[in-house]
Amino acid sequence: MANAMQVRPAESTPPGPPSRRTARLPGVDGIRALAVTAVLVYHLSASWLPGGYLGVDVFFVISGYLITRLLVAERVGTGRISLRHFWLRRARRILPPLFPMLLATVVGTALVNRSALHQLRTEVLGALTYTSNWVQIGEHHSYFAKFSDPSVLQHLWSLAVEEQFYLIWPLIVVLVLLRGRRRLALVAGLGALGSAAAMAAIYQPGGDPSRVYFGTDTHASGLLVGAVLAIAWPAANAAPGPWSRRRLAVGATLSGLGVAGIGLGFWLLDQYGDATYRGGILAVSVATALLIAGTGHGRTPVGWLLARRPVRWLGARSYGLYLWHWPVLVLGDKIFGQRTVIVGAIEVSAAVLLAAGSYRFIERPVLTHGYRGALREAWRSVQGRTSARRGGLLTAVGAVAALCVFAVVTLLHAPAAPVSGLDKQLASAQLAAQQPPAAQPTPSAAAPSTAPSAAAPSPSASPSPAGPPPGDQISALGDSVMLAASPALRHRLPGIQIDAKVSRAMQRGPGIISGWAHRGELRPVVLLGLGTNGPFPADLLEGIIGQLGPDRTLYLVNVYLPTRPWGGAVNHTLTRVASAHTNVHLIDWRGAAGAHQNLLWPDRIHPRPGAGADLYARTVVEAMSTPMRAAPPGRVQ
Structure with a gap:
C-alpha cells in the first residue's frame, strides 16, 4: 500500500x-x-x-x-x-x-x-x-x-x-x-x-x-x-x-x-x-x-x-x-x-x-x-x-x-489570563460610550437656537485664543489611545461626540466619516486620533480632508509609539499633511506623553486613568485654544 x-x-x-x-x-x-x-x-x-x-x-x-x-x-x-x-x-x-x-x-x-x-x-x-x-x-x-x-x-x-x-x-x-x-x-x-x-x-x-x-x-x-x-x-x-x-x-x-x-x-x-x-x-x-x-x-x-x-x-x-x-x-x-x-x-x-x-x-x-x-x-x-x-x-x-x-x-493547567488595568480602563470607557445619547448632547440639543448644522458648518466653531470650540461642535474619531482618554475628553468638552475603538486604523476613517455625513451627524470640528495601529499613505489622509471640505476644522493627534517601528512614519505623514492646509492642525500628543511617561501604562503608549487621561484631554484643549495660523507662503490649499 x-x-x-x-x-x-x-x-x-x-x-x-x-x-x-x-x-x-x-x-x-x-x-x-x-x-x-x-x-x-x-x-x-x-x-x-x-x-x-x-x-x-x-x-x-x-x-x-x-x-x-x-x-x-x-x-x-x-x-x-x-x-x-x-x-x-x-x-x-x-x-x-x-x-x-x-x-x-x-x-x-x-x-x-x-x-x-x-x-x-x-x-x-x-x-x-x-x-x-x-x-x-x-x-x-x-x-x-x-x-x-x-x-x-x-x-x-x-x-x-x-x-x-x-x-x-x-x-x-x-x-x-x-x-x-x-x-x-x-x-x-x-x-x-x-x-x-x-x-x-x-x-x-x-x-x-x-x-x-x-x-x-x-x-x-x-x-x-x-x-x-x-x-x-x-x-x-x-x-x-x-x-x-x-x-x-x-x-x-x-x-x-x-x-x-x-x-x-x-x-x-x-x-x-x-x-x-x-x-x-x-x-x-x-x-x-x-x-x-x-x-x-x-x-x-x-x-x-x-x-x-x-x-x-x-x-x-x-x-x-x-x-x-x-x-x-x-x-x-x-x-x-x-x-x-x-x-x-x-x-x-x-x-x-x-x-x-x-x-x-x-x-x-x-x-x-x-x-x-x-x-x-x-x-x-x-x-x-x-x-x-x-x-x-x-x-x-x-x-x-x-x-x-x-x-x-x-x-x-494554563491559568486564565489576568485582566490588566488597561483592559479594565478600555472596557469601562467603551461601556460609557454606549450610554443613551441623552447623556451626550447633540448640537441641536445642546444649543438649539445657535448651533450650526453638521451639513453646513459655521466659521464660529473655529478655535480662538479665548478657548476651544464647544464640545457639542466636535466629532472625535480615534483608536484605543483616544478611548482610554475619552472620559477626560467628555469632562473637559461636554457634549463631544466620540467614536473610539481598540485596534482601529486610519484606513477605517473614510467610511466612518462618510456615515456621519450621510446621517447628518458630522460636526464643524473634527478631532482625529488614528495611527497607533499602523502606517497609512498620505493620500488616504488627504481624502479624509477632502471629505470634510474647506469649511470644517480638522485636528490631527500625533502618536507616541516608542515600542513600535511605524511611529516615525505616522508622525511624518501627519505633520506633512497638516502643514499643507490652513484648516488642519496638529496636536502634539507625542511631546506631551514623552515628557510624562509616568502617566502611561507599562506599554508606554496608553494614558492611565485620571492624570494620564487628563493629560491627553488637556493637550487637545490647549491645542484647540490657540489661534489658527496663516496659509503657508506660496501654497494653495
Missing part, C-alpha cells in the same frame, strides 16, 4: 512540498516561493508590501488547481476516485511538519508569554481539528490589528480553510464528474463567484474585515478558481516538449498578465480597502491562474525565472516556512521588544532554518517512505551509528517526549 501511494502523492497544501507530479511543473514551486515571500514581508512590516497577505490567496489557487488536477487524473486513469487514499495522502503531507511546530510553539509560549497559554489551549484544539478559522472568528480575533498582541497560531486559519476544502471538494468531484468535466468546471466557477459575492455582501466598510477574511464560505474563491483551471485548461497539464511560437506567445502573455495582476494586488490592495473584499481577492486569484497557465515548463521568460533552482528550493520548503515564520515573529516580538533590521534578519533566518530542517528530516522522509517506512528508516539509521551517537539520538528522543508531556500539562 505504501508503494502504491507514493506513485501518486498529493499535490497540495498551503505552501506545501512538491510531489513527483508537481516536479513536472517547475513553475508551481516558483509561484509558491513568490507567495510565501510576500506573506513573510507583509508580516515583517505591512508598510513594505501592503497587499502581501494576498500571498495566501496565491497558495489557495495552487492548491485548488493541484488537488482537482489529481482527482480528475485519477478518475480518467482508473475510472474511480479513492477518497480513503486521497485523505490518507493529505494526512501524510500536512500533519508531520505541523506537530513539531505546535509543540515548539506551546513550549516557547510557556517560556516567553505564559499569560497567553489559556487562549492557546483553544487554538491548539482548533489547529488539530482544522477549525482554526472558525475558532478565531468565534473568539473575535483580528488578522489585521497591528497593535494588539496577535494569536501565535493565527496563521493556521488558512490551513483550516484548505483542509475543509479537501474534505468537501472531493465529494463534489465524485458526484459531479459523473456528469462530465464541463459540469464540474461550471460548479467550480459558480462556487468561486458565489464565495466572492458572499465576501462582498457580508463585508462592512468601517468595520474589521477579519470575519470575511477568515471564513471558509467567504474565502474559498481562490481554491475554486484553481479548480476551474485544472479542468478547463489542458495546456497547463501538458508534458514538456517543443512549443510552437504561438503557444510560447500565448504563455508569455498569460504569465505576464498574471505577474502584473498579482503585483498590483500586492502593492495596491491594502487590508482595509473596500476594493480588496469587493472583487480584489477574486482578481488576484484569477491572475494567479493566468500565471500558472502561462509559466509552462520554464519555456516562457517568467516561467524560466520561477524555475531557477534557488527559487524552487524556497518553494519546496514554503509549507514549513509558512508554518514556522509566524510563531517565530510573534515570540520574537516578546523576546526582543522592537523589530529592528538586525532582529528581523535573525527571525527570518531562524524561520528558514526551521523550515529547511522540517523538510529534510520530517517532510521528505514521510513523503518518500510513508509514516511507518520513515520510522523504520530512522531506526535503521540509529542502529547503524556508534554507541555514543546512538545514545545521543536516544537522549534527543527522550527530550522530545519530555517536552510533549510538558506541553500537555502546561496547556491543561
Whole structure:
C-alpha cells in the first residue's frame, strides 16, 4: 500500500512540498516561493508590501488547481476516485511538519508569554481539528490589528480553510464528474463567484474585515478558481516538449498578465480597502491562474525565472516556512521588544532554518517512505551509528517526549489570563460610550437656537485664543489611545461626540466619516486620533480632508509609539499633511506623553486613568485654544 501511494502523492497544501507530479511543473514551486515571500514581508512590516497577505490567496489557487488536477487524473486513469487514499495522502503531507511546530510553539509560549497559554489551549484544539478559522472568528480575533498582541497560531486559519476544502471538494468531484468535466468546471466557477459575492455582501466598510477574511464560505474563491483551471485548461497539464511560437506567445502573455495582476494586488490592495473584499481577492486569484497557465515548463521568460533552482528550493520548503515564520515573529516580538533590521534578519533566518530542517528530516522522509517506512528508516539509521551517537539520538528522543508531556500539562493547567488595568480602563470607557445619547448632547440639543448644522458648518466653531470650540461642535474619531482618554475628553468638552475603538486604523476613517455625513451627524470640528495601529499613505489622509471640505476644522493627534517601528512614519505623514492646509492642525500628543511617561501604562503608549487621561484631554484643549495660523507662503490649499 505504501508503494502504491507514493506513485501518486498529493499535490497540495498551503505552501506545501512538491510531489513527483508537481516536479513536472517547475513553475508551481516558483509561484509558491513568490507567495510565501510576500506573506513573510507583509508580516515583517505591512508598510513594505501592503497587499502581501494576498500571498495566501496565491497558495489557495495552487492548491485548488493541484488537488482537482489529481482527482480528475485519477478518475480518467482508473475510472474511480479513492477518497480513503486521497485523505490518507493529505494526512501524510500536512500533519508531520505541523506537530513539531505546535509543540515548539506551546513550549516557547510557556517560556516567553505564559499569560497567553489559556487562549492557546483553544487554538491548539482548533489547529488539530482544522477549525482554526472558525475558532478565531468565534473568539473575535483580528488578522489585521497591528497593535494588539496577535494569536501565535493565527496563521493556521488558512490551513483550516484548505483542509475543509479537501474534505468537501472531493465529494463534489465524485458526484459531479459523473456528469462530465464541463459540469464540474461550471460548479467550480459558480462556487468561486458565489464565495466572492458572499465576501462582498457580508463585508462592512468601517468595520474589521477579519470575519470575511477568515471564513471558509467567504474565502474559498481562490481554491475554486484553481479548480476551474485544472479542468478547463489542458495546456497547463501538458508534458514538456517543443512549443510552437504561438503557444510560447500565448504563455508569455498569460504569465505576464498574471505577474502584473498579482503585483498590483500586492502593492495596491491594502487590508482595509473596500476594493480588496469587493472583487480584489477574486482578481488576484484569477491572475494567479493566468500565471500558472502561462509559466509552462520554464519555456516562457517568467516561467524560466520561477524555475531557477534557488527559487524552487524556497518553494519546496514554503509549507514549513509558512508554518514556522509566524510563531517565530510573534515570540520574537516578546523576546526582543522592537523589530529592528538586525532582529528581523535573525527571525527570518531562524524561520528558514526551521523550515529547511522540517523538510529534510520530517517532510521528505514521510513523503518518500510513508509514516511507518520513515520510522523504520530512522531506526535503521540509529542502529547503524556508534554507541555514543546512538545514545545521543536516544537522549534527543527522550527530550522530545519530555517536552510533549510538558506541553500537555502546561496547556491543561494554563491559568486564565489576568485582566490588566488597561483592559479594565478600555472596557469601562467603551461601556460609557454606549450610554443613551441623552447623556451626550447633540448640537441641536445642546444649543438649539445657535448651533450650526453638521451639513453646513459655521466659521464660529473655529478655535480662538479665548478657548476651544464647544464640545457639542466636535466629532472625535480615534483608536484605543483616544478611548482610554475619552472620559477626560467628555469632562473637559461636554457634549463631544466620540467614536473610539481598540485596534482601529486610519484606513477605517473614510467610511466612518462618510456615515456621519450621510446621517447628518458630522460636526464643524473634527478631532482625529488614528495611527497607533499602523502606517497609512498620505493620500488616504488627504481624502479624509477632502471629505470634510474647506469649511470644517480638522485636528490631527500625533502618536507616541516608542515600542513600535511605524511611529516615525505616522508622525511624518501627519505633520506633512497638516502643514499643507490652513484648516488642519496638529496636536502634539507625542511631546506631551514623552515628557510624562509616568502617566502611561507599562506599554508606554496608553494614558492611565485620571492624570494620564487628563493629560491627553488637556493637550487637545490647549491645542484647540490657540489661534489658527496663516496659509503657508506660496501654497494653495
